[in-house]
Amino acid sequence: MLDVGADTPAYTIGVVADMTGLTARQIRYYEKAELLKPVRTKGNQRLYCQKDIERLVQIKKLLNKGLNAIGIKKILDEQG
DNA sequence: ATTCTAACA
DNA sequence: TGTTAGAA
Numbered sequence: 704m705l706d707v708g709a710d711t712p713a714y715t716i717g718v719v720a721d722m723t724g725l726t727a728r729q730i731r732y733y734e735k736a737e738l739l740k741p742v743r744t745k746g747n748q749r750l751y752c753q754k755d756i757e758r759l760v761q762i763k764k765l766l767n768k769g770l771n772a773i774g775i776k777k778i779l780d781e782q783g
Numbered sequence: 784a785t786t787c788t789a790a791c792a
Numbered sequence: 793t794g795t796t797a798g799a800a
Contacts, residue, residue, distance in 0.1 A: 746800060748786060
């Protein structure tokens with residue numbers, strides 16, 4: 704009850720892929736590109752929270768603007 | 784069934 | 793970016 708928020712619940716890559724419209728491939732790639740940092744669980748599975756979802760959505764919008772992982776990293780770095 | 788890593792095209 | 797192999 705104290706852990707409820709935009710940073711606690713976590714979704715698997717499959718659900719975030721469905722919510723963001725990206726593919727698991729892209730999500731894994733952006734993670735490697737340092738665009739975000741999902742938490743790992745037990746079997747090394749990526750767990751994305753609401754915040755990560757919004758971040759992925761933002762990345763997607765940036766991609767539509769003509770940016771690439773490099774430009775997005777710069778923007779996310781400025782915001783962090 | 785779902786996800787993970789690594790590697791290739 | 794898509795996909796495949798083998799593994800958990």
